[in-house]
Amino acid sequence: MSDNDFTATITVDKTPDEAFAAINNVWAWWSETIEGSTGTVGDSYLFEVPGLHRCTMTTTTSIPGKRLVWHVTDSHLSFIADTSEWEDTDVVFDITEKADGTEIRFTHVGLVPSGECYEVCSNAWGAYITSSLRGLLTTGEGDPFRRTSTGESELLKHGNADLVKPRP
Numbered sequence: 001m002s003d004n005d006f007t008a009t010i011t012v013d014k015t016p017d018e019a020f021a022a023i024n025n026v027w028a029w030w031s032e033t034i035e036g037s038t039g040t041v042g043d044s045y046l047f048e049v050p051g052l053h054r055c056t057m058t059t060t061t062s063i064p065g066k067r068l069v070w071h072v073t074d075s076h077l078s079f080i081a082d083t084s085e086w087e088d089t090d091v092v093f094d095i096t097e098k099a100d101g102t103e104i105r106f107t108h109v110g111l112v113p114s115g116e117c118y119e120v121c122s123n124a125w126g127a128y129i130t131s132s133l134r135g136l137l138t139t140g141e142g143d144p145f146r147r148t149s150t151g152e153s154e155l156l157k158h159g160n161a162d163l164v165k166p167r168p
Contacts, residue, residue, distance in 0.1 A: 006111040006122045008129040012137040013101045016065035022137050023068055023093050023104070029132040029142035038070070049145060053077050055086055068093040072110075080116040104133070 012019065022029070024039040026047075036045025041062050048054040054076045061069035075086035089110030096103045106129045111121055128144075136142035 004112040004114075005107050005109045006118070006125060007105065007107045008126050009103060009105045010130055010134050010137075011098060011101045011103045012134060014137050016095045016097050016102050019095050019102045019104050019137065020065050020068065020093075022133065023095075025136070027144065029136045029144055030128055031145035032147050033145065039068075049149075051078060053079075057091065060090070066095055068095075077117055077121075079120070082116060085115055085117050086110070086121075104129075 014022070026034050026038055026045070031047055031049075034045050034047050037043040038045055038057070038059060039062060041059050043062075044056060044058040046054070046056050054074070055072050056074040057070035057072055059068070060071045061067055070091040072086045072089045072091065075089075076083050077085055089108060092105075092107045092109055094105040094107070096105070106125070108121070108125060111118060111125070115121075132143040
């Protein structure tokens with residue numbers, strides 16, 4: 001990890017094990033359409049916003065209540081020139097018990113400011129972590145990509161409509 005990798009941190013009034021379980025419930029905070037499983041090393045799942053973004057994540061580290069790492073493969077981002085920009089990056093959740101609750105530090109290793117996707121992707125990740133995952137943990141209700149959502153509705157939800165330009 002470097003200081004340039006995108007990072008978002010939240011602290012919630014939950015145990016580290018509760019945080020770990022919520023992170024693995026990707027259907028409740030990231031996307032209802034995810035296919036596959038997430039919690040055990042070797043598990044793999046597919047995330048897709050049709051016509052916009054697709055990636056496969058494989059769990060490479062799973063230490064309940066402490067750390068979860070997903071390695072990104074087979075990524076396609078239709079709205080940037082290097083459509084495979086996410087490939088061979090890692091999504092890392094470090095979970096730490098603190099005096100005021102449990103801290104979840106999310107880092108997308110390889111999502112850096114010099115990357116074409118950084119602004120769009122950091123806006124989306126930021127919302128999913130600081131709003132949707134936090135909501136799941138604090139109220140029991142996340143705000144994932146819904147089965148009835150579209151790429152356009154997702155971009156609008158995260159404030160990215162003006163950032164994504166259609167490719168010819």
